[in-house]
Amino acid sequence: MRIGCRVVRELLSDYIDGELAKEEMAAISAHLLRCPRCRREAEELRALVELLKKQPVPMPDDLYFERLGRSIPREAVGGMTWLKLRLKGLMRARSWLRKAAWYAAVASLAALAAILIDRAFLIESLDEAILKSIKESIGAGGQLTVARFIDRSARPFMAIYKVGSPAEGGESWGIRIGDLKLKLNSVKVEDGAIKFVGNLELSDLKLEGDLSDLLASEEMPLPEAKGVKLPNLSPSRVSISSAPKSPRVKGGSRLREMIYYTDIAFVPLTADD
Amino acid sequence: MSKVMTDELLIEGILEGSEEAFQELVERYGRMVYRVAYRITGSPQDADDVTQETFLKVFRSIDRFRRRSSVETWIYRIAVNCALNLVRDRREEPGGEVDRASERPLDNPERAAERSELRRAIAEALRKLPLEQRATVVLHDMEGLTHAQIAEIMGCSEGTVKSRLHHARRKLRAYLRPFAR
Numbered sequence: 001m002r003i004g005c006r007v008v009r010e011l012l013s014d015y016i017d018g019e020l021a022k023e024e025m026a027a028i029s030a031h032l033l034r035c036p037r038c039r040r041e042a043e044e045l046r047a048l049v050e051l052l053k054k055q056p057v058p059m060p061d062d063l064y065f066e067r068l069g070r071s072i073p074r075e076a077v078g079g080m081t082w083l084k085l086r087l088k089g090l091m092r093a094r095s096w097l098r099k100a101a102w103y104a105a106v107a108s109l110a111a112l113a114a115i116l117i118d119r120a121f122l123i124e125s126l127d128e129a130i131l132k133s134i135k136e137s138i139g140a141g142g143q144l145t146v147a148r149f150i151d152r153s154a155r156p157f158m159a160i161y162k163v164g165s166p167a168e169g170g171e172s173w174g175i176r177i178g179d180l181k182l183k184l185n186s187v188k189v190e191d192g193a194i195k196f197v198g199n200l201e202l203s204d205l206k207l208e209g210d211l212s213d214l215l216a217s218e219e220m221p222l223p224e225a226k227g228v229k230l231p232n233l234s235p236s237r238v239s240i241s242s243a244p245k246s247p248r249v250k251g252g253s254r255l256r257e258m259i260y261y262t263d264i265a266f267v268p269l270t271a272d273d
Numbered sequence: 274m275s276k277v278m279t280d281e282l283l284i285e286g287i288l289e290g291s292e293e294a295f296q297e298l299v300e301r302y303g304r305m306v307y308r309v310a311y312r313i314t315g316s317p318q319d320a321d322d323v324t325q326e327t328f329l330k331v332f333r334s335i336d337r338f339r340r341r342s343s344v345e346t347w348i349y350r351i352a353v354n355c356a357l358n359l360v361r362d363r364r365e366e367p368g369g370e371v372d373r374a375s376e377r378p379l380d381n382p383e384r385a386a387e388r389s390e391l392r393r394a395i396a397e398a399l400r401k402l403p404l405e406q407r408a409t410v411v412l413h414d415m416e417g418l419t420h421a422q423i424a425e426i427m428g429c430s431e432g433t434v435k436s437r438l439h440h441a442r443r444k445l446r447a448y449l450r451p452f453a454r
Contacts, residue, residue, distance in 0.1 A: 013439035017413075019420065048446050052414040055395060057308045058317065065307075069299035072328045 003027050008038050016046050280344035287335055299328055302345070306352045312411040313356035314363075315396050323359055327352040342425055350426045353412070357404050391452055398448035406441035413438055 008031050014020050015028045032039045283301075286294025303324065310323035330351050338347055399407055405427065412418045412426065413434070420431045420438075427434065 010439070013442050014435055017420075017435075017438075019435060044446055045442060048442060048449065049414050051391075051395065051449075052410065052445075053417070055312075055392065055415060057311045059304065059307065060317075060321075065300060065303040068303050068324065068328065069296040071325065072295075072299070072332060 003031060005031075005035060005038055008032075008035070009041060012038075012042055012045055016042065016049065281340065284335055284338055284344065287332070295332070298331075302348050303328075305345070306348060309349065309352050309411060309416055310356045312399075312415050313353065313408055314360055315400060319356075319359055319363075323352060323355045326355045326359075330355065346422055346425050349412070349418075349422075350428075353408050353426055357408060360404060394449060394452055395445075398445050401448060402441050402444060406437045406444070409434055409437040410441040410445065414442075 008015075008028055011020060011024065011028060015025065018025070020028070032042055280298075280301075283294045283298045287298065306327050307320050307324045310327070311317065311320035314320055314323060327348065331348055334351075338344070342350075399410070402410065408427065409423060412423045413420070418426070420434045423434045424431045
């Protein structure tokens with residue numbers, strides 16, 4: 001296709017945006033090679049677009065945007081009064097937050113999750129879900145005490161779950177973890193379960209009983225004998241999930257991704273064990 | 274991958290009267306709205322007015338948000354309409370748009386000396402464009418939106434977007450020719 005200068009100039013704007021059909025793009029490229037005037041015009045147009053792209057906007061400071069939300073009158077949101085909305089929201093028990101926790105679980109990009117995990121309101125949902133996950137994995141009869149400490153100022157936020165066996169009573173547990181430190185980096189769903197992926201740090205990990213079946217995987221960084229202090233596993237990655245039941249190790253890649261399920265960590269040993 | 278706390282969830286949150294969701298939506302889109310408002314109106318005062326009006330409208334009509342378009346596009350549309358209406362009103366005022374738009378903040382002195390002339394010329398050139406062309410060139414060449422998004426925001430066809438862009442750039446090039454080196 002051979003086209004003249006008039007047509008080319010009409011199409012130049014679309015051409016520099018790459019918005020033309022393949023043949024048209026090729027025809028114009030060919031024309032520009034042999035026509036210095038049109039070529040100059042195309043260059044000028046490109047330079048203009050570059051110039052526009054670089055135009056700065058003097059933005060107000062962060063405080064402006066913080067205040068902005070508060071300054072918008074609340075009396076008429078979505079055709080209802082703010083008070084009514086709040087009441088309605090309370091009655092629906094903040095279903096959006098529950099959904100948010102689920103959506104957060106679906107998202108798998110660690111960085112994005114980390115940004116949102118900063119948000120206090122999401123942290124609460126996550127914390128709840130993690131506790132539930134730990135408790136579920138302990139089992140219905142679980143009497144472990146789970147104490148938690150959340151450092152909201154840490155980035156990514158840090159949650160320490162202290163899990164201890166019951167101080168009294170006949171039941172003992174297969175594995176006791178002194179401090180399970182979990183730095184949440186991302187949240188995702190795998191096999192239908194919500195998983196929290198983060199850095200795990202274990203300290204003073206004590207093993208009791210026979211865990212060989214449970215921890216058969218050779219890639220699992222386990223101490224050689226019981227009672228041996230486990231080296232700091234950070235920055236290996238940990239997932240907490242209520243399912244499935246068996247430990248799995250993902251990887252083979254250079255960055256080995258360890259996935260632990262809480263199920264493996266808190267298996268109650270009966271008196272027969 | 275989309276944001277973890279999706280825009281749709283934020284809207285649900287706002288409809289449940291959640292203060293956090295309300296703040297988060299403003300936090301997420303406030304800068305975008307201010308930026309496009311500034312680019313269309315050319316004045317910080319007007320950008321401020323447009324930004325506030327946009328969020329007021331967003332919250333008032335939030336129950337009418339339909340998921341046909343994205344939240345971003347929806348907010349852009351409201352912001353662009355507010356900005357264009359404001360500029361239209363200004364033009365009818367005595368003194369017109371240009372006077373208002375010349376109230377701009379002082380820049381860092383050295384950089385201002387270097388660039389202010391060209392910057393002012395660009396702002397001036399943009400102001401000379403018909404409003405639809407101005408908004409189109411702002412959304413495409415400055416905000417980096419696609420033709421399809423702009424068509425949705427402006428309520429026109431993609432063909433119209435392309436044609437407005439073509440004419441706008443042609444005029445801008447002519448206005449700015451004295452600055453070409």
